Amino acid sequence: MILHTLIDYDVLRLIWWALLGILLIAFALTDGFDLGTGMLLPFVGRTDIERRVVINTIGPVWEGNQVWLILGGGAIFAAWPPLYAVSFSSFYLAMFAILFALILRPVGFKYRSKREGTRWRAVWDWALFAGGLVPSLILGVAVGNVLLGVPFRLDGDLRIFYDGSFFGLLSPFALLCGLVSVAMLATQGACWLVLKTSGEVAERARRYGSAAAFLTLLLFALGGIALWAWVDGYRITSAIDPLGASNPLRKTAETATGAWFDNYAAHPWLMLAPAAGLAGSALALLLLRVRSEVGALLASSLAILGIILTVGVSIFPFLLPSSADPRASLTVWDASSSHLTLFIMLVASAIFVPIIVAYTSWVYRVLWGKVDEASLKEPGNHAY
Template identity: 85%
Template sequence: MILHTLIDYDVLRVIWWALLGFLLLAFALTDGFDLGSGMLLPFVARTDLERRVVINTVGPVWEGNQVWLILGGGAIFAAWPPLYAVSFSGFYLAMFAILFALILRPVGFKYRSKREDPRWRASWDWALFVGGFVPSLIFGVAMGNVLLGVPFRLNDDLRIFYDGSFLGLLSPFALLCGLVSVAMLTMQGACWLVMKTRGPVAERARAYGSVAALATLVLFALGGVALSAWVDGYRITSIIDTLATSNPLRKTAELAPGAWFDNYHAHPWLMAAPAAGLAGAALALALLRLRREVGALLASSLSIAGIVVAVGVSIFPFLLPSSADPRASLTVWDASSSHMTLFIMLVSVVIFVPIIVLYTAWVYRVLWGKVDEKSVEDPHNHAY
């Protein structure tokens, strides 16, 4: 019963902050190329057979990739209950739109080939596009709203009140963040298709991927400029007990210009994260043009990792700032589950996450290689 004391409460909180970032990053890297391939489907593939090739590059792995999203949601629910309550309640319509779009993907995969009618198949192709575009955009818009602050407040009993609206989430800066997300996941999807296909599909994916990589580079840089010039950040202005039980109202916080850059000023080496976001996109662009397929996907993944980590370290220790009452902002130190709960879940993570990683690596090893028209037409392959 006292094993949880082997790791201090504040250390456990930081570990779970890092684990949440790992799960979200794993989702962005793996399911990211699924979403990107869906967005590119109507454009890189012009015949029915070419579109079947694109679908079959992600068909065997998309369900496994989406496990990371489920694990991320579960981690938020178990490790950061207030964060789960605010985000899944305040962003209800946005979450519903994401779920609706994600449901379109398996339905599209399964139903597209049920009929030979070209209009039927074209309709499902555009449904797969929606299933990729809508989550990519909304995830980015959500990140933008985290940086802006979310209009929620807490009463003395820690009851949550959300004062915002769905349309209120669509500010210019949040939409810019949404475009960064769309661009980087399109880049990831294009690099995946270049690596997994041949011929015209790969060449078109290379062209679209080059544009997406350039857009990622420009939009991410523009987002950094906007964050420094027009978006105020949040800063804790009181002493906070990192070992105390969770209660966001014990601290004070303020909205302050440039506060999101405090961590970079205190620890300049953290600039490696946004630098990786920019350098990865530039390198992906170059490697796509040089026809280095695997290298381009790795560079694209580096860019995504840099962008995601840059946001995480910028807002640390905040998890979800409150624009309605900065004091109610949720942080790593005051929005977690109990010491015991975090420890028990960490033990489970240490056991099961490596198994998931090893199994996922094995699946990708088995499925390594290109998908072509001949393999899709082979009746023994059970292709989509």
Template identity: 70%
Template sequence: MILHQLIDYETLRVVWWLLLGVLLIGFAVMDGFDLGTAALLPFVAKTDVERRVVINAVGPVWEGNQVWLILGGGAIFAAWPPLYAVSFSGFYLAMFAILFALILRPVGFKYRSKRDSAAWRAGWDWALFVGGLVPALVMGVAVGNVLRGVPFRLDTDLRIFYEGTTLFELLNPFGLLCGLLSVAMLVMHGGAWLVLKSEGPVAERSRTYGSIAALVTAVLFALGGLWLWLGVDGYRITSEIATTGASNPLAKTVEQAPGVWFENYGRHSWMMLAPLLGFAGALGSLAFFKARREVPALLASSVSILGIISTVGLSMFPFILPSSIDPQSSLTVWDASSSHLTLFIMLVVTVIFVPLVVAYTAWVYRILWGKVDAKAISDGSGHAY
């Protein structure tokens, strides 16, 4: 027996759909507090020492956290080639905006203290703010547009044609709502991180802004669900589904209809756990902020991120990228994956190396555990940034 046939093609496709979700959630949880912290920088830090406290709260770990973004992009490229092709061509300008903003982060960290000038440092502080806010906003906008459907089609040779126009068409009302939800969610997470890692005025301001963001997250999540139910057509497959056949998105028929994105919850009641975790995590984080419980607040915000992202994935299953102009071209778990052998080899590599990444990350956080010392920053005896 050929080794890769030990796991059938259908199972491998579902496994890689789950792993893609894990990687995206891992990025949102691990790098999300970095983005949220940067977005909070102008609001929670009023003096240069306070700003350095905020920067040093994430400075030693942000590079390792960004590994999850690289892993997610690599998984999309290798496991779902058509998804990679459509998203990275259709969302090219959005991706460019994200990458430009992310580049500002390491540059800001490295150059901020190169000159003893208040104006120089203020400029780089705003660059760090942009580096946190823009990716959080644009990623949420992208998810909103995926739920609405993306304007692409496939011809009979499976060539991809993206027929969108400009970046601004992505900034539709529903997309912007999802973008604001993403910002609120990550600001809540960043606030929880800063409460854990700082003391004094920075921690108190972070607690206040984190509490507000937690409440806003719950409200926007509810509004997004209501809007999705009433104002956004979902997609369903109306033909026979070939779960083990060769990848060919055109070998199916698809229709759009209101409320379809909620059908999975009716068929599988356990899926309701995802939105419940989204709400419970946000409201729990709010309660823990008020109770001054640092670690539980961070864990609760992580649970909220898990629930909100899982809600999107479970609502859309088996779709991973629907087409708004030619529903038949929509990409699904069953017809947009790499070959059986490719998915199996990737799974073996993942099983070996992802636990190593997790173990190393855990070790780093254990070593770096503790609060940033403002006194050590003031007298120059500690901290790198």
């Protein structure tokens, strides 16, 4: 018996859909507070030493956190090749902007303290701000466009044709999703700073985090209302074959206002996802106000978990709907790699992901504790 036949094709497809979600959530939880901290840097740090404190809360860990983004991209490439091809082609300029912004982060960390000039350091502080804001905004806008549908189509040979433009991605609903992402990650960054700093920096982070948590709650609720009342969702109108070949054109699909809520009607327990997003944001706001450091970060993480899960369960089994031709929409059941490829990648993931989790946990354990002005002056401390 061939080993990969031990797990059915449909089960492997479902496992990889879940793994992709886990990788994206891990990125949002960890690199999310890096991005949020960058966004808050010019505001919570008023003096040079305060900004150094802020930078040193994420400086030692941001590279490890970004591994989850790389793993997510790799998972899309290996498990969902059509999704990789369509998304990286359709969002090329947006992804270039994200890449450019992410490059500003290591450059800012390395160059900021190479000179003592106030103007020099201020420039790199705002570069770190852009390195946090731009990816957070664009990634949220991308999610908004996934919910709206992307204008691509496939011909009979499954060649991809994209009919949209960069500025066409900036619809009001997509920008609303971008603002949800910014507020959500700013909350995560603020909660991280409250946990890792003290004094005025922590107090300012608490105030900004409270505002961001409130905006996350408000904007996420508005997004749900818009999704129900105005945004056309997608549904499959033909029979679904979870074991079928990876050919999106073997199905039919249609659009309908409120269709993204079909899964909740069929399985009411899925409402736990948006409830977690709303409850996590409200709890983060409350716990920041009562100065519960660990509790606020956990609540913010719950909000991120709930918001991302909401998107995933709302559009399932769609991965990337097509607004140009709903029939060409990519789904879990018709856009995956082969049975053997998914199995080999699953074995590799079962080996290496736990190693990454163990190493990351060890790093956080070693670096646990608050960062303050005194710690930056300790002998042998190679602080940023």
